[in-house]
Amino acid sequence: MIQFEVLHTSRKSGARVGRIHTPHGIIDTPNFVAVGTNGTLKALDSDMVDSIGLQLMFCNTYHLLLQPGPDVVQKAGGLHSFIGRKMPIITDSGGFQVFSLLYGSVADELKSQGKSKHDKLVLKINEEGVLFRSYRDGQKILLTPESSVDAQKKLGADIIIPFDELPPFHIEESALNTSLDRTHRWEKRSLEHHKKNRNNQAMYGVIHGGICPILRKKSCEYLTQLDFDGFSIGGSFGKTKEQMVDMLKSTMPYLPKEKPNHLLGIGDLESLERCVPLGIDTFDSSYPTRAARHGHLLTKEGALKIINSENKSNFSPIEKDCDCYTCKRYTRAYLHHLFKAKEVTAHTLTTIHNLHFMVLHMKRYREMILDDLI
């Protein structure tokens, strides 16, 4: 289980500094959560991730369900033991990925008008749950609130997520309302099932309702009546950052201040700047790690494209005052060369830097909030 304490709320905004105590240590908030879909951050090993100080790692139940399967992870003694991680882990329910098979992401949906190339993998959706086919071996898998929670029990993350429905972005408000009601029933079933065996895990409800303020409010009102340990904000956030920020502004007041909250799938620098003042506690995103693999490096002076020819003979580190593993040892010129030579060592070294940057970036936010500067 978790304990949450709010240390300070800014006098200037809704931003707050807190601490989530979990069975695997403290998560200082606000904080960034890196995504290790398959039980590893791409191109890094768990020991390195721990040493960077990333306090919370996000793993995807959908992927781990298909490979290696929750039984293997349980036999290993849970995800921490399986992947060799000492610090906290959060898993999602698998719902997001299963419905993404059907609709694709919002971006995909905008391109493909609501048809995903994987839609044939989803066989049936009804009140019980979703029947889909594994893209790995063709096996049929039924994901329900109960089976998702069971899988997450076997994975054994510190924080788990109830099974929810991800409606397509293009949906009539009445259909969204119908979907919201089902999500609420599924989340309640997930919570009931979780409470039979808490297993020292916390469960965060998922607020839905798309970009409709009335439905978001309804979702908050319903879910905050249930005894979730925290709340995450999921579903569609709209097409633009403005729509997302507007949605959060109208939603946040309905979340209880004494429980931690999490913004699902968002963690780019601009969104952090917009959302930290709204009181969001944790943000997960694959942005900084994916950006690293594309040679987009995060620095206090802005983004740096390491592949650019100006770095060819630049024998400084990515950031002069950075004390990450990479900046202590290697130059921009060498990283530039490794990218040019298509060596994956480049991905490891730049991912370390970007993740280290995010850890410090969030620390700077916490310090600014404590000083009421944001």
Next chain:
Amino acid sequence: MIQFEVLHTSRKSGARVGRIHTPHGIIDTPNFVAVGTNGTLKALDSDMVDSIGLQLMFCNTYHLLLQPGPDVVQKAGGLHSFIGRKMPIITDSGGFQVFSLLYGSVADELKSQGKSKHDKLVLKINEEGVLFRSYRDGQKILLTPESSVDAQKKLGADIIIPFDELPPFHIEESALNTSLDRTHRWEKRSLEHHKKNRNNQAMYGVIHGGICPILRKKSCEYLTQLDFDGFSIGGSFGKTKEQMVDMLKSTMPYLPKEKPNHLLGIGDLESLERCVPLGIDTFDSSYPTRAARHGHLLTKEGALKIINSENKSNFSPIEKDCDCYTCKRYTRAYLHHLFKAKEVTAHTLTTIHNLHFMVLHMKRYREMILDDLI
């Protein structure tokens, strides 16, 4: 420059234990030399390679000539500084790769009857050297004994190799003899050029002559008259291990015992077992690192295919008594999963293990030689 001392020669075979003192530390012999073509071992960073204790690393001048170019490396202060390596480095002349463009490897040649798909990149071969086209940007590059040595001066490895001709495997003996004479002229030119500015580097001559004992003897007799610091054995070794071993048996007696020798491009376990007793000091090969990326793990009990389903729920390390970074932290089950999930972290972790295995494997050889067991 280097100093070589022979500590012990086995009473049972030609195997010997020695020590090469270089400007970047000691290389205990016999030893294995891993190949970091582009200035990195694939999926590892230099600091990790140093910590594994790999005493000599092989980098390819041909690749570094095209990317990032020797001038960039020189500006960085040489390869050690550019790639962040503290221990010794050896570079080749670029000859092998340029002629491989023309003929392919022996295996390619056997398949393609002496035509390589890259043969159009080689524009001209004459007494001066080889004119070829960069596959990266189409630029024409003239590689001569002098330009190869100049490039290797800029790279600044501890041990460098003179420019040689790699004749195709399928060649008449008279043509091989003509090629050998040219190689000898090129090697002499390389040495002369090197001696104008030794730059604290050692140069190993390359013994050629294919699988013809008479030509190998001729090559030894000619090259050992020149003041190379050591000798490498290159050119074609035949189609089978037997042919290679026969060639080495007839060649080794013509090499001076007081200088170190190196077998170019060979380092699989079976070859080591056959060649260490012949008195070979160092072996370079991409075998253990490439095998790791294919999930073939080296253990004292033989090869282990980590992808095999028997490892799915095996929560032991690769080797129980192995103290490598990977075995101390991760299980076979996790590595199996990372391979199944196509995560490059798998390559990093298995490469660490295989390289650590090679370091210990060669240490065991040295101990056995000291005890006259081989």
